[in-house]
Amino acid sequence: MPTTAKICGLSTPTTLDAAISGGASHVGFVFFAPSPRNLSRDLAAQLAARVPAHVRRVGVLVDPDDALIESVVDAGQLDALQLHNTSPARAAAIRAKTGREIWAAVAIRTRMDLAAAASFMGAADRILYDAKTPPGAALPGGMGVRFDWSLLDGFRHPLPWALSGGLDPANVRDAITRTGATLVDVSSGVESAPGIKDVAKIRAFLEAIRTA
Numbered sequence: 001m002p003t004t005a006k007i008c009g010l011s012t013p014t015t016l017d018a019a020i021s022g023g024a025s026h027v028g029f030v031f032f033a034p035s036p037r038n039l040s041r042d043l044a045a046q047l048a049a050r051v052p053a054h055v056r057r058v059g060v061l062v063d064p065d066d067a068l069i070e071s072v073v074d075a076g077q078l079d080a081l082q083l084h085n086t087s088p089a090r091a092a093a094i095r096a097k098t099g100r101e102i103w104a105a106v107a108i109r110t111r112m113d114l115a116a117a118a119s120f121m122g123a124a125d126r127i128l129y130d131a132k133t134p135p136g137a138a139l140p141g142g143m144g145v146r147f148d149w150s151l152l153d154g155f156r157h158p159l160p161w162a163l164s165g166g167l168d169p170a171n172v173r174d175a176i177t178r179t180g181a182t183l184v185d186v187s188s189g190v191e192s193a194p195g196i197k198d199v200a201k202i203r204a205f206l207e208a209i210r211t212a
């Protein structure tokens with residue numbers, strides 16, 4: 001099965017267009033104030049309008065309250081909500097309330113961290129295995145941290161899944177070969193500085209997965 005990609009943290013028309021024309025299956029919009037990729041509702045609406053129907057819009061949220069969800073889901077025309085630091089019960093409630101596909105981010109550093117994935121059965125539609133960011137870090141994702149992919153060896157995935165954390169144009173082919181991921185997610189690996197996406201790196205990443 002060919003691998004597809006979500007380019008996360010897009011915030012300009014030019015870089016969004018590069019992700020779309022390069023073949024991304026998903027584009028990610030971050031709604032988390034401390035992030036350099038945080039979008040206002042209005043900018044999200046402008047960007048969302050550029051996305052063709054075959055590309056899915058994923059909103060990235062950190063244990064969001066109802067007000068934030070109500071503010072961004074329609075404005076960003078979000079097809080899926082990627083939830084970080086959110087309990088299974090809350091994820092299930094958000095899924096019931098919005099009717100949107102739910103991706104549960106599970107932060108991985110050790111094999112024991114994988115156990116959390118099963119707790120999202122019935123609450124989420126997909127697990128995003130992401131690297132655990134360092135204690136005290138400002139963000140739970142988007143920091144270019146990679147986890148040991150061998151932790152996934154032999155793991156019985158409880159749900160469809162995607163691989164994330166520290167991917168870039170140079171390592172994504174190995175990541176796919178090593179883990180068998182059919183969906184990969186990248187943010188800082190296609191940036192020139194935090195929050196600044198780089199068109200050439202986006203193209204290189206998408207080209208790399210096409211030839212994986």
Ligand SMILES: O=C(O)c1ccccc1NCC(=O)[C@H](O)[C@H](O)COP(=O)(O)O
Pocket residue numbers: 008009028030032035036037038060061062082084130139140141142143144145146164165166167185186187188189
């Ligand atoms: O990217 C952010 O700023 C962000 C902020 C708050 C929660 C999650 C965030 N990103 C989540 C993502 O989906 C990233 O693509 C993922 O963590 C991988 O990031 P990277 O290691 O930089 O490729």
